[in-house]
Amino acid sequence: MSDALRTWSWFVRHPWHRLWDPNAGCGVMECCPNRPELRWILDVAVAVLPPKDARTLRKQIAALDEQW
Template identity: 35%
Template sequence: MRDPYRNLWSEYEDGGCGVWECCGSPFEAREFLDAVIHGMSRRRARELRFLVEQLDNSY
């Protein structure tokens, strides 16, 4: 992950291959994660939000 030459995601003009696991939008995935967190219990949502914030700060 810390390799500067690693390509984590590329937005292809043709939409990529169309397979979510391969060419899905990380922005769309993040919106989905936020919706999941919103639907969780307060305690569990707080725990997951903490983990997600740590990853946001790392990347």
């Protein structure tokens, strides 16, 4: 989960993130992440975490989503 959050953070902050093309990427999460798969991982993590931890993670994800 920490890798997914770190990658999502990098992805939304990267200046070219809107140019991402799933057909042209290498598929390596740290280089060319699959955006839907990455968000799915984060959503699953939120669903299985205890409520307090899930709230914290949701806030972190929401702050990153605002940059998207």
